[in-house]
Amino acid sequence: MSQETCTLATQLIRGMGSFFKNCACSRQSRCSHPYAIRYRDATGRQREETGFTTQQTALDRLTKVYDEKRNTPRQQADLKHEIGKQRFGAYASTWLTRQRHYAAGSVRSVNQVLNSQVLPVLESRRINTFTSTVVEDFIMSMEEHSVGLAAQQNAFDTLKKILLDARRRGGISEDPFDGVVPPEYIPRKITIPTVDEIHALKAAGSDGLRVVIDLMSGCGCRNGESYAANLERMVADDVYRITEQIEGKTRTRARLKHRKVGEFRESPMPLTVRESLLRYAKDHGTDTRGYLLRTQRSAHWAHTTLEYQWNAAKKTAGISRRLTAYSLRHFFASNCLAKGIPVTDVAEWMGHKNINMTFKIYRHLMPASIGRAARLLNDGL
Known part of the structure; x- marks a missing residue:
């Protein structure tokens, strides 16, 4: 000047x-x-x-x-100053321990993103030195290293959660994301199994795999939620209450994704799903708490159990398409949307954190929605 x-x-x-x-x-x-x-x-x-x-x-x-x-207050000002002086790596570690609503799988996912993408670049930077330029440089570094768009978005979202938390606590005075254009991952077209493929998998699979297939394709359950199949969750003839999941690596009971302890969601239960659960209970019984699925060595299924049985059933059924068990959730969504069920209901039943996720993934499953709306409006006129 x-x-x-x-x-x-x-x-x-x-x-x-x-x-x-x-x-x-x-x-x-x-x-x-x-x-x-x-x-x-x-x-x-x-x-x-x-x-x-x-x-x-x-x-x-x-x-x-x-x-x-x-x-x-002076004490509060000193606290903000101390937060600002912290290195990003140390702050990220303490931030993660405060996310008590995260399930064990979510903690593992965040740690993987931090260790693979964020910390190698930003671990030693002081919190109060983050600006929009620093964030943009971080995005550019991922682009230069040919990091996939999905990984870029996960890294950006994780970084944003941590830095906005630091700003809320006074460690950063200005919004480091002001004017920053985030990486945008556009999901590839999903693979949806046909009804014939689902029937073929059920015919080729074990009784336990049939329960998982029915819960995922008929009620929209996630893998771990299906491992927790329980007769007590049939709260009505046509309603299944999803209250927990079995953590796929540790085989332990855990709260639902995006839910606090004790929270649940309910999903419509088709008659075929109800009959599947009752048939399994009749043939194999349940444990003392009503759980259906278990193995010879464990009280609950795990991801390895499902992977082995799924691949074996695919081979027996002669299915060569790249179908995963999670494709069954896509079938549930497509079946709902094809029947005219509102996407808001589908998002709730599937347990998505917000409707934007549901819409982004399944928007293409609502073909000609604008044209259909135009015809309906015309009828009203």
Whole structure:
């Protein structure tokens, strides 16, 4: 800044800061350049903002900052300062321990994303040095290393959760994602099994696999939720209540994904699913708590159990398409949408965190929805 510009900076109350123009105009009071302000935040770090069209708007902003600083207790200011000085790696570790609503599988997924994409680049950076430029450089580094779009989006989402948490707690003063264009992963077209393929898999599979297939294709259950098949969850002849899942690696009971402990969701239960559960219970019995699926060595199924039985059934049924057990969830969604069931209901039954996920994955399964709407509206006119 030139000496002439500096002399035009207006000093206010001690500790409040100053406002000025960063231009070389001879009559700055009448030029169209914006005003800037300079002040020290609650942690003592100097800040500068610009883009104020008038002296009054600059003064109003300074006044607001000053009042916030005066009303921030010293202890709180020191805490914000300490958070800002932390290295990203250390902060990310403590952040993850505070996510008590995360299931064990979610914790593993976040750790995998951090260790493979985020920490190698950002682990040593101090929290208070993150800006939109740093975030954009991180995205560009992933592009330069040919990281897939799905992995890019997962890494970006994880980084955003952590940094916005740090900003909420005062470690970052400005939004480091302001103006940043995030990587966008467009899911590939999903593979949906046909009804004939589902029947062929059920005919070739074990009794336990048939229960899993029916719960996933008929009620929209996830893999782990199917492992927790239980007669007590049949709360009505046509309603199945999903209350928990079996963690696929440890074979332990866990809360539902995107749900707190004790929360549940309910899904419509077709007659074929009800009969499948009752038939299995009649032929094989249940344990003392009503659970159906178990192995010779364990009280519950695991991912390895399903993978082995699924691949064996595919081979016996002569199915060569790249179908996975999770494809059964796609069948459930497509079956619902093809019958005109609202996507909002489908999202709830499938346990998606928000409807955007459901819409992004299954939008193409609602063909000619605009044309159909036009015809319906025309009938009303």
